[in-house]
Structure formats: C-alpha cells, structure tokens
Amino acid sequence: QPALTQPASVSGSPGQSITFSCTGTSSDVGGYNYVSWYQQHPGKAPKLMIYDVSSRPSGVSNRFSGSKSGNTASLTISGLQAEDEADYYCISYTSGSTYVFGTGTTVTVL
Amino acid sequence: HVQLVESGGGVVQPGGSLRLSCAASGFTLSDYDIHWVRQAPGKGLEWVAFIRYDGSNKYYADSVKGRFTISRDNSKNTLYLQMNSLRAEDTAVYFCAKRYYVGAFDIWGQGTMVTVSS
Numbered sequence: 236q237p238a239l240t241q242p243a244s245v246s247g248s249p250g251q252s253i254t255f256s257c258t259g260t261s262s263d264v265g266g267y268n269y270v271s272w273y274q275q276h277p278g279k280a281p282k283l284m285i286y287d288v289s290s291r292p293s294g295v296s297n298r299f300s301g302s303k304s305g306n307t308a309s310l311t312i313s314g315l316q317a318e319d320e321a322d323y324y325c326i327s328y329t330s331g332s333t334y335v336f337g338t339g340t341t342v343t344v345l
Numbered sequence: 346h347v348q349l350v351e352s353g354g355g356v357v358q359p360g361g362s363l364r365l366s367c368a369a370s371g372f373t374l375s376d377y378d379i380h381w382v383r384q385a386p387g388k389g390l391e392w393v394a395f396i397r398y399d400g401s402n403k404y405y406a407d408s409v410k411g412r413f414t415i416s417r418d419n420s421k422n423t424l425y426l427q428m429n430s431l432r433a434e435d436t437a438v439y440f441c442a443k444r445y446y447v448g449a450f451d452i453w454g455q456g457t458m459v460t461v462s463s
Contacts, residue, residue, distance in 0.1 A: 269447040280455060281390065283445065283451050286449030287447070326392065331404075333392065334448055336390045336391060339390070
C-alpha cells in the first residue's frame, strides 16, 4: 500500500492560515471517512489533531480543521502560531482493513 | 495516569529476532484495539499492525506480513510485537498506540528503538 501523498513542506507567517493536502485513492481516502491527522514535534510521539476527516478531539485548538473532497483530504491551520511548527501526517483506513500514513508535511512558521 | 510504555528494543543482526512489549497503565488494555507504528530515523510514520481488543483479528502492513506477529495478554495488560527475519529497513522507533476512533490513536507510548545492523 503506497503512502498517501502530502506536500513536503508548507510555510506561513504568524496569524495566517495554511492548508495542505493528503492525496490517496478510492481504496483509502476516497472510500472512507476515516482520515486522521497527527502533529509531531521533533523527538516526540505524534499527537492526534483531527479524526473522522473533520472531528477534533477534546483539547485540540479549534484553529485546526479538516475536510475531504474525493480522494484528497486537507488540514487547515488558522491563526498560525509558532508552536504549530511541526511535522504533520495524515492516515487513512484502507479497503484491506489496514491503514496507510501520508508522506508527511513540515510546517514552518516564518 | 493513562499511558503506554514500550520496551524490548535494541540492536540485532539481520535475520535475527526481537520481541517488543507495550504495557498499559491507567486503563484496561482489553477494552481497546492497539496499533504498532514505526518511524525510521529521519523518516515518516509507517503503520505496522493492529490487534482487536479481544485478539480476534490481526492485521499487518505488507512490509512486515509473515515476519511480524502481534499478540496480547490482557491478563497482564500487555501487548507484544514478535519480529522475526529482521532486515536493515526495519530499523526504526516503534510506537504502540491506543485506538480512539478508526485510524485515530489518542494515547501513544514514548517509543522503543530497534536497530538492525551487523
């Protein structure tokens, strides 16, 4: 199962909004509303930011939002802050009852 | 305090075996599906395997199928990943993670490093 495709890097200034994508196929992203997003700071375990495409776990800022159209899911970070600088990964359930992560996106706050 | 703690990592030669453990505290492991995720040095996350809360079903990534076996001992609140026929490309930090929703893992361990090298 090849990894989902994410842009390698995205950057923005504090206060701006950024959106980046996670592209798969009809066998994963497009076939199920089971896309989650994780934030990972260097040397740390990933942190769940979004699940079921657009739901936020308790405690996650409402500056983070998710959406999906066809085979592509997206994560938007509004009001970008310095602490948002991290790697972000999407993950999707697949038709084989397995899971596949995205290639990862490094967010840089300018 | 709800947490997962991995152990058992180390250095092993190609073709060798290693068993990782994932111990839960602060919650009952038998109530949840548990996943293993790995991350090679400087690389992205890779989903490895998961086991249903009752051990009834197990699923593996193609890259480890036939070599890795996930199991659990709910009486010990512990999960295992038996890794055989290890290859250099299995070198990674291995995390166990608790299912929150489908594909959503809310509790992660700190990870244990596995290095496959001669």
